Amino acid sequence: MTTTLTPEAQREMLRQMQIIRRFEERASDDYIAGKIYGVVHCYIGEEAVAVGVCAALNRDDQIISTHRGHGHCIAKGADLNRMMAELYGRETGYCKGKGGSMHIADFGIGMLGANGIVAGGISIVTGAGLAAQMEGKGRVAVSFFGDGASNAGPFHESINIASAWKLPMIYVCENNLWAASTAAATTLAQEDVAARAAGYGIPGVVVDGNDVLAVHEAALEAVARARAGEGPTLIECKTYRQRRHTERPGQVDYRTDDEIAAWMDRDPIPRLVEHLKGQQGQLTDAEWAAMDSEIMATIQSSVDFAEASPFPRPEAALEDVFAD
Amino acid sequence: MRTISYAAAGLEAIAEEMRRDDKVFHLSTDANRDLVDEFGEQRIRGTPIAEGALTGMGLGAAGSGFRPIVDWRMVTFSFVAMDQIVNQASKIHYMFGGQTKFPVTYRASVGGGTRLAAQHSQSPYSMFMNLAGLKMVLPSTPYDVKGLLKSLIRDDNPVISFESTRLMGMTGEVPDGEYTVPIGVADVKRQGSDVTVIALAWLVHEALAAAETLAAEGISVEVVDPRTLVPMDAETLRASARKTGRVVIADEAGPTAGASAEIAALLTEDPDTFAALKAPVRRVCALQVPIPYSPVLEDHVFPDREKIAEAVRDLAR
Numbered sequence: 276m277t278t279t280l281t282p283e284a285q286r287e288m289l290r291q292m293q294i295i296r297r298f299e300e301r302a303s304d305d306y307i308a309g310k311i312y313g314v315v316h317c318y319i320g321e322e323a324v325a326v327g328v329c330a331a332l333n334r335d336d337q338i339i340s341t342h343r344g345h346g347h348c349i350a351k352g353a354d355l356n357r358m359m360a361e362l363y364g365r366e367t368g369y370c371k372g373k374g375g376s377m378h379i380a381d382f383g384i385g386m387l388g389a390n391g392i393v394a395g396g397i398s399i400v401t402g403a404g405l406a407a408q409m410e411g412k413g414r415v416a417v418s419f420f421g422d423g424a425s426n427a428g429p430f431h432e433s434i435n436i437a438s439a440w441k442l443p444m445i446y447v448c449e450n451n452l453w454a455a456s457t458a459a460a461t462t463l464a465q466e467d468v469a470a471r472a473a474g475y476g477i478p479g480v481v482v483d484g485n486d487v488l489a490v491h492e493a494a495l496e497a498v499a500r501a502r503a504g505e506g507p508t509l510i511e512c513k514t515y516r517q518r519r520h521t522e523r524p525g526q527v528d529y530r531t532d533d534e535i536a537a538w539m540d541r542d543p544i545p546r547l548v549e550h551l552k553g554q555q556g557q558l559t560d561a562e563w564a565a566m567d568s569e570i571m572a573t574i575q576s577s578v579d580f581a582e583a584s585p586f587p588r589p590e591a592a593l594e595d596v597f598a599d
Numbered sequence: 600m601r602t603i604s605y606a607a608a609g610l611e612a613i614a615e616e617m618r619r620d621d622k623v624f625h626l627s628t629d630a631n632r633d634l635v636d637e638f639g640e641q642r643i644r645g646t647p648i649a650e651g652a653l654t655g656m657g658l659g660a661a662g663s664g665f666r667p668i669v670d671w672r673m674v675t676f677s678f679v680a681m682d683q684i685v686n687q688a689s690k691i692h693y694m695f696g697g698q699t700k701f702p703v704t705y706r707a708s709v710g711g712g713t714r715l716a717a718q719h720s721q722s723p724y725s726m727f728m729n730l731a732g733l734k735m736v737l738p739s740t741p742y743d744v745k746g747l748l749k750s751l752i753r754d755d756n757p758v759i760s761f762e763s764t765r766l767m768g769m770t771g772e773v774p775d776g777e778y779t780v781p782i783g784v785a786d787v788k789r790q791g792s793d794v795t796v797i798a799l800a801w802l803v804h805e806a807l808a809a810a811e812t813l814a815a816e817g818i819s820v821e822v823v824d825p826r827t828l829v830p831m832d833a834e835t836l837r838a839s840a841r842k843t844g845r846v847v848i849a850d851e852a853g854p855t856a857g858a859s860a861e862i863a864a865l866l867t868e869d870p871d872t873f874a875a876l877k878a879p880v881r882r883v884c885a886l887q888v889p890i891p892y893s894p895v896l897e898d899h900v901f902p903d904r905e906k907i908a909e910a911v912r913d914l915a916r
C-alpha cells in the first residue's frame with residue numbers, strides 16, 4: 276500500500292471503515308432480533324470503496340447509492356443517529372420511517388439516496404452531474420453501483436451522455452463478483468467492467484477495491500479530471516461482500532468456502548491496520564483498540580437514540596405524497 | 600389431495616409445462632436451481648439484470664416459434680421494461696394485423712406487508728389492465744395459481760401472471776394429476792346471501808376470515824374471487840351482486856383507477872345489476888400513497904379483515 280496521505284488522514288479512513296462495519300454488524304443483529312424490519316443488505320468487506328472515494332470529495336459534491344447503501348451514507352458524513360432511527364422505523368429517522376434500510380438519503384450532505392432498483396440511481400446522479408456542470412462551481416457527482424447494475428441500460432445510456440457532454444462524473448463500479456445468487460462471471464461479456472470505458476471514450480481504471488489507499492488515489496485522479504471539465508471516469512473496484520446478499524436467515528448462497536476465505540484474507544480493515552502499524556508504528560494496538568471502543572460507544576448511542584425515538588403517527592403515512 | 604404452497608404450485612406449473620412442451624423456456628435474473636437441475640441451463644437461464652432486454656427477447660423468441668416465460672420476479676423490476684411491455688408486447692399482434700402469434704408469459708409478484716417500503720411493495724396491475732392486448736391473472740390459492748399459470752403458458756398471447764407476495768408461503772390443496780384453470784373465469788370462494796365481497800389475491804383470505812366473523816353476527820357473506828383481471832368475468836361478479844344487492848370490493852392496491860374501480864363500473868353500468876343494488880358499492884383498498892416502511896405506517900395503509908368486516912356491517916345495516 277502506498278500513499279501520500281498523512282497518517283492522520285489514513286487513521287481517519289480507518290475510523291470511517293470501522294464505523295461502517297460496526298454499524299452494520301449492529302444493524303444485522305437488531306434485524307435478526309426483529310427490531311429492524313424488511314431487509315438489510317450489508318456492505319461489510321467493501322468499506323474501502325465508499326471511504327476511499329468519499330475522502331476525495333467535498334461536502335457539496337453529490338453521490339448516489341444502491342440497495343447496499345449504509346457505507347456510502349456513512350462515508351459521505353451522514354448522521355448515525357438518524358440512520359439508525361430510520362432502520363428502526365422511527366419518526367426521527369432520515370425519511371421519517373418511510374424508507375428503511377434501502378432508502379436512506381441525506382440531501383443536505385449530497386447523499387442522493389440509497390435505491391432499491393438495480394441501476395436506478397445511475398441516471399439520477401448523472402442529472403446531478405449535469406446540474407453541477409450547468410452551475411459551473413466545480414462540483415462533481417459520483418455514482419456507486421454493482422457489477423450487476425453494470426449490465427443494465429442506465430449504466431450505458433448515462434455514461435454515453437456523460438462522456439459526450441463531458442459531465443463532471445465518476446462512475447464507481449463495486450465489482451463484488453456476485454449479483455445476489457448470480458455470478459458476475461456468467462453475466463459480464465468481459466471480465467473487467469472498466470474495459471467498457473473504451474467504448475465511451477473515457478478512462479476506465481481497475482483498482483484493488485480492498486485497498487482504501489489505492490481506491491483513494493484513483494478517485495483523486497478522477498475527481499481532478501471531472502473538476503477540470505475533462506469529463507467522466509469509470510473506476511472498477513474489485514471487491515467482495517463478506518456476507519450473504521441480505522441478512523435474511525436462510526438466504527441461499529452459492530459461493531464456495533474457498534472463495535469466501537480467500538477474500539476474508541484481503542479484508543480491507545486489517546490491511547490498513549497492518550499497514551499503519553508497519554509504518555513506524557503509526558498505529559499501536561492500544562490506539563486501535565481505543566478507536567474501536569469509541570466507535571462501539573457511538574454505535575450504541577445511535578441505537579439508544581433510535582430506541583428512545585417514537586414511531587411515527589399512523590396518519591403520517593398520508594403526508595409527503597406531494598410537496599406543499 | 601396433497602397440500603403444497605402457493606410458491607411451489609407456481610413452480611410445478613412451470614416444470615409440468617416444460618416437460619410437456621420443449622418450446623417452453625425460462626428467463627430470470629435468479630435461475631431456480633431445481634429447475635436448472637431438471638431442464639439444464641439452456642432452458643432455465645439465469646440472466647444479467649436487464650429486464651428491458653429480457654422482456655423484449657421473450658417477445659421476440661415467442662414470435663419466432665418458442666413459448667418463453669420471463670420471470671420479472673417482483674413487479675417492481677418490470678418497470679424498467681415498460682417500453683417493451685407497453686409499446687411492444689401489448690400491441691405487437693394487433694399492430695401487425697395478426698400476422699403471427701406471441702405466446703410469452705411474464706410473471707411478477709405483487710403486494711406489500713413485507714416492510715420493504717415503496718419500491719418493493721407495489722400492486723400496480725391496473726396500470727397493465729389499462730393496456731389493450733395483454734391478458735393477466737391474479738390468483739389467490741395454490742390450486743388457482745398452478746391451474747392458471749398452465750393456461751397462461753399455453754395461451755397464444757402475451758400474458759402476465761401476477762402472484763401475491765403475501766401468499767407465497769400459503770398452503771392449499773392441489774391435485775396430483777393434470778388440470779388447468781381457465782383464463783377469464785371467476786370463482787365463488789364462499790356462498791352467501793346478504794353481502795358480496797369481491798376480493799383480490801390476499802384479500803380473498805381476509806374476506807373469508809371476515810365472513811366467518813360476520814356469520815357469527817348473523818350476516819351471510821358471499822366471497823367472489825375474479826382470479827383473472829383481463830378478461831374479467833363480469834357475468835359471475837354481476838350475478839353475485841344481483842343475488843345479494845350489496846357489494847364490497849377489496850383490493851390491496853390503492854383505489855384510484857384501480858381494479859376495484861373497474862369492477863365497480865362493470866357492476867353499476869349493467870342495468871339489471873344496477874337495479875338490483877340496495878346500497879352504493881363500497882371499496883376497501885389501500886390508501887392512495889406509496890407504501891411506507893415503518894410497521895405503524897404500513898399497517899395503517901393496507902386494508903385487512905377488520906376493515907372489510909366494518910364495510911360489510913355498514914352495508915348490511
Ligand SMILES: Cc1ncc(C[n+]2csc(CCOP(=O)(O)OP(=O)(O)O)c2C)c(N)n1
Binds near residue numbers: 648
Ligand atoms: C431492476 C432490478 N432488478 C432486480 C432487482 C433485484 N435485485 C436486488 S439486488 C440484486 C443484485 C444486484 O447486484 P449488484 O448490482 O452487483 O449489487 P450487489 O448486490 O452485488 O451490491 C438484484 C438482482 C432489483 N432490485 N432491481
